[in-house]
Amino acid sequence: MTAPWIARQTRQLLAQRGHAWLLQGPSGLGQYELALSLVSAWLCEQPTEQGACGHCPSCHAIEVRTHADLAVLMPETQMLELGWPLSEKAQADIDDKKRKPSKDIRVEAMRDLVEFAQRTDARGRGKAVLVFPAERMNTVTANALLKTLEEPAGDVRFALATEASHQLLPTIRSRCQTHTLAWPQQDEAMAWLAGQGMEMPVAQALMRSAGGRPSDVLRQSSAGISPGWWAALPKAMQQGDAAHLSELSPSQAIDALQKLCHDLVLRASGAEPRFFMASQLPACSASVDTLTNWFKRLMQSARTAEHPFNAGLMLEALTNDAQQSLTART
Numbered sequence: 001m002t003a004p005w006i007a008r009q010t011r012q013l014l015a016q017r018g019h020a021w022l023l024q025g026p027s028g029l030g031q032y033e034l035a036l037s038l039v040s041a042w043l044c045e046q047p048t049e050q051g052a053c054g055h056c057p058s059c060h061a062i063e064v065r066t067h068a069d070l071a072v073l074m075p076e077t078q079m080l081e082l083g084w085p086l087s088e089k090a091q092a093d094i095d096d097k098k099r100k101p102s103k104d105i106r107v108e109a110m111r112d113l114v115e116f117a118q119r120t121d122a123r124g125r126g127k128a129v130l131v132f133p134a135e136r137m138n139t140v141t142a143n144a145l146l147k148t149l150e151e152p153a154g155d156v157r158f159a160l161a162t163e164a165s166h167q168l169l170p171t172i173r174s175r176c177q178t179h180t181l182a183w184p185q186q187d188e189a190m191a192w193l194a195g196q197g198m199e200m201p202v203a204q205a206l207m208r209s210a211g212g213r214p215s216d217v218l219r220q221s222s223a224g225i226s227p228g229w230w231a232a233l234p235k236a237m238q239q240g241d242a243a244h245l246s247e248l249s250p251s252q253a254i255d256a257l258q259k260l261c262h263d264l265v266l267r268a269s270g271a272e273p274r275f276f277m278a279s280q281l282p283a284c285s286a287s288v289d290t291l292t293n294w295f296k297r298l299m300q301s302a303r304t305a306e307h308p309f310n311a312g313l314m315l316e317a318l319t320n321d322a323q324q325s326l327t328a329r330t
């Protein structure tokens, strides 16, 4: 089921001309969903103003991830998570344990894309390229993409989805029309989450911890973040209980701790917390300076969190740092 705010934005984009869209905005607003909805409409055999029909052979081919005229450019970890097949060679290398799935968009995948862009379309509706998250291209892959953006061979259209457009090459940004993702209304987001089978009180609590971003609510919920777990996080950190983080990846843990730190800074400056209820925050006498320094260290950790030398050790280090900041006397 397409979320209503994604359907609305699909209509808006289809009403405009554009062969390359950059869909940007903070995480959790549905960049990937919008990009997929857009490329589906481009390739659909009976599209309407609303978008793809959902039942023609082309729509079906996208649903089962085998459309010959759609190239999906993603980090391998992301492809596996979203159910897209890897190239035979990549899958074989990973199966044979020659390497781990890549967390960046690989140069090899970009080479396949250059070939794809030069091929004739198989279904007569042109071709489409979906890139997500577009900020996961290194300079080499970004420059290769730029070449195909500048000289699109035949009828290729591009949907680049990003949660960090400032990390993209300016030349790529300037080659695309930009659309900034719209925030859903609170009540339509709640209704959509309920439609995904989430109970109302859980959805309400997680909307708060996700800062109002419905896709992040689903991500949190599948990562095992429950309202109870969230409510207990501040105290667990103050007590130095690293086990509380054990189900999370380092980057998920850093995200949660940044939200905790953010709320403590707000409270210390006399403002209402955003991600936690005031009653869930522990008494703590850390100064804004102490908290700000903690936040800076979390940002540094976020840079290495994708490739931690040891995830367990990293979670312990994060917990120790959190405990020290939360119990600092300043």
Ligand SMILES: [Zn+2]
Pocket: 044, 045, 046, 047, 052, 053, 054, 055, 056, 057, 058, 059
């Ligand atoms: Zn269709």
